[in-house]
Amino acid sequence: MERKTILVVEDNKDELMIYSTLLSFRGYSILAATGYNDALQIAIEQQPDLAIVDVNLNDPDRDGCDLIRALHEHERTADLPIIGHTAFGDVYRESLEDVDCDAIIHKPTSPAVLLEAIERLIGPGKEIDDE
Numbered sequence: 001m002e003r004k005t006i007l008v009v010e011d012n013k014d015e016l017m018i019y020s021t022l023l024s025f026r027g028y029s030i031l032a033a034t035g036y037n038d039a040l041q042i043a044i045e046q047q048p049d050l051a052i053v054d055v056n057l058n059d060p061d062r063d064g065c066d067l068i069r070a071l072h073e074h075e076r077t078a079d080l081p082i083i084g085h086t087a088f089g090d091v092y093r094e095s096l097e098d099v100d101c102d103a104i105i106h107k108p109t110s111p112a113v114l115l116e117a118i119e120r121l122i123g124p125g126k127e128i129d130d131e
Helices: 013-025 036-046 064-073 089-098 111-122
Strands: 005-009 029-033 050-054 082-086 103-106
Touching (some): 005 036, 013 029, 036 064, 064 082
Parallel strands (some): 005 029, 005 050, 050 082, 082 103
16 A cells, blocks of 8 residues: 655644644655645645645735645646645634635644544555565
8 A cells, every 4th residue: 555645735844844743744745835825836746646635825925725736736736635724723714715725624623533534534654564
């Protein structure tokens, strides 16, 4: 079984490291991006199996909803399953519904909740015994 790849888009480097470590440990390959431009380029070029997008990217011009919209509009990433990830659920609720995320997860996030959403969308990561 080939490893599934997840793009994690998170501007907080500590959170990015935590999610990357957790998901790597669970058998997924990780692509990481801290902002809109890097994330869009990585997604188009690498075509991951799923993206987890932080909604508040600390960018004055664009947020994670803009990124999700751009991913849906590009032919190479139009079918990419996307999990919207936010600490500002009330602020971004309508925007996340408008951009049609496959799942919305609110911070702080339980690892079990995140893994359940990922597995529902793309299946489990590669088991150590599969290598």
